[in-house]
Amino acid sequence: MEQIEPERMKVFVTGETGQVVKALIKLADQDRLDVYTAGRPWLDLSELTDDTKCEHLSSMIEDISPDVIVNAAAYTNVDKAQEEGDMAAAVNASGAGAVAMVARKLGLPIIQISTDYVFDGSKSAEIFDEDNPEYSDYDAEDIADIKANVDDGTYKEGDLTNPKSVYGQTKLEGEKLVAYVNPCHVILRTSWVYSETGNNFLKTMLRVGAEREEVGVVDDQFGAPTHADAIAAGIVQIVKNLVESPENEELYGVFHMTCRGTTSWHGFAEAIFKASSLAGGPNPKLNAITTEEYPLPAPRPVNSRLNCEKIARVHNVRLPAWEDLIMKTVVKVLG
């Protein structure tokens, strides 16, 4: 019987060195996926106010003829963005908007990566006290029903945004521009990205852990560390869905996509050093501190927890638990 080769998918990705970009390139070897990238100096998102540069980008993408464009390049230095607001906005807002416009003119969908930092982090869980006399007449089924609908404090896609940092503000502007110029958009908000490459908290911990006997890490900001490999796998699933059902409107819009579960930065550090000590790497004394004890230029959200039910339901994307990918990453970083 004749074998039909499944069609290969092609994505064009902005950025060359970023954590998510590199993870997508790695997946290209395995997943009937071709990944084309462009980054600085050839493609500088802050320069896309220049029409000629947009045209160059457009004709490059046209030659490649991808199925989807992924905008994975961004100004990601959260503290420096407080001082360099114009540059952060040029990359994260106008730059993202320009890439989305190029995509729209070529009739292509865009996947825009965004962040938990678009929220102010003040959302809290609803408390449901089953023993409250108010509920004494309720039967078990009613109680179960109420329990299932109690808000656990995770942010849903439609929750009010209110970024506290310049980085978060510019990323939110980017979301809005992308959505405005290209109806075929998937805005993916993720959080606390780490991998064996680039700059991230896991690598910082292993570096400072090797230099110091004690490390203090904040224990009052909560979120989900998310490996870039898991994000890349999620993106590939989304690309498949868009290629298979481009007319399905449900596939477009804003989605939250992080690894499963919650921890604090301190909990994340604890898991990193536990893995590190097993692998013969640094294992300093780890102290839990408060945000006030670790002052930084940019405020971070206290609650960065994103509810990922929508992307599971619509795109069938479920990322692994946040702990699952730490050991292998630590081993790779320690080399």
Ligand SMILES: NC(=O)C1=CN([C@@H]2O[C@H](COP(=O)(O)OP(=O)(O)OC[C@H]3O[C@@H](n4cnc5c(N)ncnc54)[C@H](OP(=O)(O)O)[C@@H]3O)[C@@H](O)[C@H]2O)C=CC1
């Ligand atoms: N890192 C995180 O913790 C999180 C990231 N995100 C979002 O996920 C996406 C991917 O992040 P991540 O992979 O961590 O990014 P990285 O910080 O690892 O890399 C950023 C990438 O953007 C590129 N870049 C920066 N400025 C420009 C510019 N002016 N023009 C072109 N390219 C530029 C960099 O290129 P160069 O090598 O030239 O500097 C690099 O390739 C971003 O949209 C980010 O906002 C969301 C949540 C958490």
Ligand SMILES: Cc1cn([C@H]2C[C@H](O)[C@@H](COP(=O)(O)OP(=O)(O)O[C@H]3O[C@@H](C)C(=O)[C@@H](O)[C@H]3O)O2)c(=O)[nH]c1=O
């Ligand atoms: C290095 C270090 C950080 N911290 C604290 C500071 C801060 O509250 C928290 C995280 O610090 P970082 O600066 O590494 O992380 P930060 O740059 O804020 O990470 C963010 O990056 C952007 C791009 C995102 O989109 C976010 O999702 C998030 O991942 O840990 C300590 O308490 N002790 C330490 O030794």
Ligand SMILES: [Mg+2]
């Ligand atoms: Mg940082």
